[in-house]
Amino acid sequence: MSILVNKDTKVIVQGFTGKEGSFHAEQCLAYGTKIVGGVTPTKGGQEHLGKPVFNTVKQAIKATGATVSMIFVPPAFVADAVMEAAEAGIELAVIITEGAPVKDMQMAKAHATKHGMKTIGPNCPGIITAEECKIGIMPGMIFKKGNVGLISKSGTLTYEGANQVCKEGFGISTAVGIGGDPIIGLSYNQILPMFEADPDTHAIVMIGEIGGDLEIQAAKLIKEQITKPVVAFIAGQTAPKGKTMGHAGAIVSGSAGTAKEKMDALEAAGVKVVVSPADIGKAIAEVLSK
Amino acid sequence: MNIHEYQAKQIFKKYGVPAPKGIMVESVKEAVTAAEQLGGPIWVVKAQIHAGGRGLGGGVKLAKSLEEVEAFSKEILGMTLVTHQTGPEGKLVRKLYIEDGADIQSELYLSVVLDRASEMPLIMASTEGGMNIEDVAEKTPEKIVTIPVDPAIGFQSFHGRELAFGLGLTDIDEQKNIIKFAHKLFKLYMETDAEMIEINPLVKTAKGDFIALDGKMGFDNSALGRQPEIAAMRDITEEDADEREAAQYGLSYVALDGEIGCMVNGAGLAMGTMDTINYMGGTPANFLDVGGSANAETVAKGFEIILKNPKVKAIFVNIFGGIVRCDRIANGIIEATKITDVNVPVIVRLDGTNAPEAAKILKNANIHNLIVGNDLGDGAAKAVAAAKQA
Numbered sequence: 001m002s003i004l005v006n007k008d009t010k011v012i013v014q015g016f017t018g019k020e021g022s023f024h025a026e027q028c029l030a031y032g033t034k035i036v037g038g039v040t041p042t043k044g045g046q047e048h049l050g051k052p053v054f055n056t057v058k059q060a061i062k063a064t065g066a067t068v069s070m071i072f073v074p075p076a077f078v079a080d081a082v083m084e085a086a087e088a089g090i091e092l093a094v095i096i097t098e099g100a101p102v103k104d105m106q107m108a109k110a111h112a113t114k115h116g117m118k119t120i121g122p123n124c125p126g127i128i129t130a131e132e133c134k135i136g137i138m139p140g141m142i143f144k145k146g147n148v149g150l151i152s153k154s155g156t157l158t159y160e161g162a163n164q165v166c167k168e169g170f171g172i173s174t175a176v177g178i179g180g181d182p183i184i185g186l187s188y189n190q191i192l193p194m195f196e197a198d199p200d201t202h203a204i205v206m207i208g209e210i211g212g213d214l215e216i217q218a219a220k221l222i223k224e225q226i227t228k229p230v231v232a233f234i235a236g237q238t239a240p241k242g243k244t245m246g247h248a249g250a251i252v253s254g255s256a257g258t259a260k261e262k263m264d265a266l267e268a269a270g271v272k273v274v275v276s277p278a279d280i281g282k283a284i285a286e287v288l289s290k
Numbered sequence: 291m292n293i294h295e296y297q298a299k300q301i302f303k304k305y306g307v308p309a310p311k312g313i314m315v316e317s318v319k320e321a322v323t324a325a326e327q328l329g330g331p332i333w334v335v336k337a338q339i340h341a342g343g344r345g346l347g348g349g350v351k352l353a354k355s356l357e358e359v360e361a362f363s364k365e366i367l368g369m370t371l372v373t374h375q376t377g378p379e380g381k382l383v384r385k386l387y388i389e390d391g392a393d394i395q396s397e398l399y400l401s402v403v404l405d406r407a408s409e410m411p412l413i414m415a416s417t418e419g420g421m422n423i424e425d426v427a428e429k430t431p432e433k434i435v436t437i438p439v440d441p442a443i444g445f446q447s448f449h450g451r452e453l454a455f456g457l458g459l460t461d462i463d464e465q466k467n468i469i470k471f472a473h474k475l476f477k478l479y480m481e482t483d484a485e486m487i488e489i490n491p492l493v494k495t496a497k498g499d500f501i502a503l504d505g506k507m508g509f510d511n512s513a514l515g516r517q518p519e520i521a522a523m524r525d526i527t528e529e530d531a532d533e534r535e536a537a538q539y540g541l542s543y544v545a546l547d548g549e550i551g552c553m554v555n556g557a558g559l560a561m562g563t564m565d566t567i568n569y570m571g572g573t574p575a576n577f578l579d580v581g582g583s584a585n586a587e588t589v590a591k592g593f594e595i596i597l598k599n600p601k602v603k604a605i606f607v608n609i610f611g612g613i614v615r616c617d618r619i620a621n622g623i624i625e626a627t628k629i630t631d632v633n634v635p636v637i638v639r640l641d642g643t644n645a646p647e648a649a650k651i652l653k654n655a656n657i658h659n660l661i662v663g664n665d666l667g668d669g670a671a672k673a674v675a676a677a678k679q680a
Binding site for chain 2: 024027075076099100101102103104106107109110125137138139141142152153154155156157159160163164180182183207209210212213233235236237238239240242243245246247249250259275276277278279
């Protein structure tokens with residue numbers, strides 16, 4: 001078991017024949033992801049990476065039965081691609097593209113929600129169910145199969161966390177990179193309950209950062225609903241106020257969104273909070289050997 | 291991206307959002323001419339910098355004669371203005387805005403920002419204008435009205451009524467005026483891809499009209515490509531020179547106060563690296579995200595920017611190679627040390643794709659001052675130790 005995606009998940013790629021889309025689709029195929037085709041308007045009927053190309057998402061779904069879309073289109077076309085996927089009946093869109101305008105994402109996410117489509121991202125590394133299905137740009141080889149679920153706003157911290165967990169002799173069930181933009185799709189409060197319900201996930205690593213209050217909301221949910229042990233790290237304890245730290249959403253404004261505020265809330269909810277990301281692996285070993 | 295008050299007011303004018311007449315000037319002589327043109331009898335001389343709190347810092351003065359306009363312009367132009375938003379180093383005033391004095395009956399607050407919780411734009415208003423809104427939110431939150439507006443339906447009459455009644459306006463003309471004002475402001479917010487608009491104070495005149503006495507705007511950087519008029523308003527003299535230079539090479543850089551320079555891939559890991567250094571008793575000198583496409587050139591540029599800071603006593607390169615291959619990064623570091631004179635210890639931790647090959651490359655290169663970190667914790671500890679020894 002796992003969450004959201006597994007070895008049977010049928011995936012299409014929007015922006016299939018572009019440079020980024022091609023490169024990463026090829027990596028995903030090599031990992032074993034069941035990519036069944038892709039969409040590039042005007043290139044319908046062609047074949048790419050040995051898979052059929054379609055002009056529209058509707059055609060792609062009809063021909064392949066795909067339920068998930070991996071989106072690699074350029075930033076200005078992300079909203080259009082997401083809304084097309086939603087109306088065509090895709091169940092989950094994983095949006096990798098960085099730099100989509102915030103206003104576009106507001107519209108696109110509202111439309112996705114209206115059509116019952118889940119989204120991950122934008123500006124994220126994607127999702128991986130270890131040794132089964134990788135959708136996105138994560139380096140597959142560091143994710144060994146195991147019973148730790150991972151959810152993170154940051155790509156490289158996802159790799160760092162997963163690597164440590166595996167070096168301690170454990171492994172990953174599913175890892176989800178939710179992205180650090182102001183508007184994102186699935187977040188802690190949707191994914192944590194999925195890990196709680198997944199019998200193959202025994203512990204959860206949660207990686208957050210400064211800005212916004214998603215981690216505070218997560219602390220409330222963990223206190224009420226999550227019985228599995230959670231290890232958390234919040235990046236940006238040393239970040240100054242008023243400066244954006246790389247991610248558009250990573251900014252401390254006023255007194256809200258600080259790392260300390262989030263760490264305190266998580267600690268109070270019974271989460272094992274580590275001060276340095278170098279201690280994520282050890283902390284997982286500790287909670288799982290109890 | 292942020293813009294100046296005078297630029298925000300140009301945009302206001304285009305959208306019919308009322309604001310006093312004013313002229314931007316860059317010399318004392320121009321200031322006096324502008325004041326003559328505006329006519330008086332009172333003027334406001336305002337420093338134009340990208341920071342709030344200008345009035346308290348002495349950057350906004352009320353002039354009652356042309357002589358006073360001249361005197362205040364002389365005083366403010368070229369001064370280094372320190373406010374709660376500039377940091378202690380302050381900001382050099384290069385431009386002034388000479389503005390007509392306004393008839394002020396009361397001061398209110400009005401802003402439009404993105405509300406991340408509802409994922410919609412939020413209109414925020416208060417009767418407590420002219421004050422720091424964060425203080426109002428903390429001390430008297432009941433005095434702030436918040437109205438989320440679904441962009442799919444836009445600003446409707448009921449939003450306007452919520453605003454007018456929320457501000458306690460009883461006069462029917464005043465109600466109509468504030469609704470009209472907010473409606474235009476919301477349209478402006480949506481059409482310009484603004485991230486935030488703040489008008490503090492929003493002035494109510496004796497006649498019951500509303501006028502934007504101040505105007506602060508920030509825009510979504512990701513949307514500047516489709517907003518050429520807004521993008522042209524960028525004032526690079528307001529930006530940190532090092533941050534700007536870094537951005538040209540695809541590096542995201544923020545200077546800090548400490549001694550250990552950091553070069554990391556990914557924003558989250560970059561912050562996590564700073565936190566780890568701090569946790570181990572060191573102090574980070576900067577945030578630097580080399581991004582996903584780091585190569586010899588960007589790594590060299592990163593070293594150059596980090597080493598401009600004389601406080602730096604050691605550099606910690608922390609790369610977790612995903613798609614990026616560590617052996618390429620290792621070669622990049624070797625190239626970089628040839629191009630740039632790196633005169634402090636460099637601690638390198640490379641993990642992920644092709645890490646063993648990278649370790650071999652670095653070992654064989656035999657670079658003076660280069661120390662290998664085995665993992666994040668080990669690398670950070672070695673960097674902290676190296677900085678302490680220096």
